[in-house]
Amino acid sequence: MPVIVRFFRTEAGTEPAREYLRSLEKADRQACGAMLRAVQDYGLDAPGVEKRQLEGKLWELKPDPHRLMYVMVAGPKLVVVHGCKKEGGKARKVDLNVARKRMKQVLEEEQRRKQEKRN
Secondary structure: OOOEEEEOOOOOOOOHHHHHHHHOOHHHHHHHHHHHHHHHHHOOOOOOOOEEEEEOOEEEEOOOOEEEEEEEEOOOEEEEEEEEEOOOOOOOHHHHHHHHHHHHHHHHHHHHHHHHHHO
16 A cells, blocks of 8 residues: 655754755665655555564664654654664664654644544
8 A cells, every 4th residue: 555755844844854865875865765665656565665663653664774764644644753874783862762752743743633623
């Protein structure tokens, strides 16, 4: 099932994960983009899409050596909340904390939208 792919947007209107992708070398940018396109076109079970649950609703796509942390919301819609380069065995605490904070904002915004639809 195809998935809508979006990027977390700050109140200032920036998209940090998209900016991270734009900062990568061309080959890495293309690998990350190809994985996001595969998810968009064919869903999370598309061939070549590597994903892993980090905790609760926080997941990551794994276009080696990068990580794109995301949360799924209704739609189905995947919201990329953070991007980083994998260094070592586990995700760094600072990256996880940023992703958690943004995930919380995305989920709160989604909850507000649902309540507004009901009213």
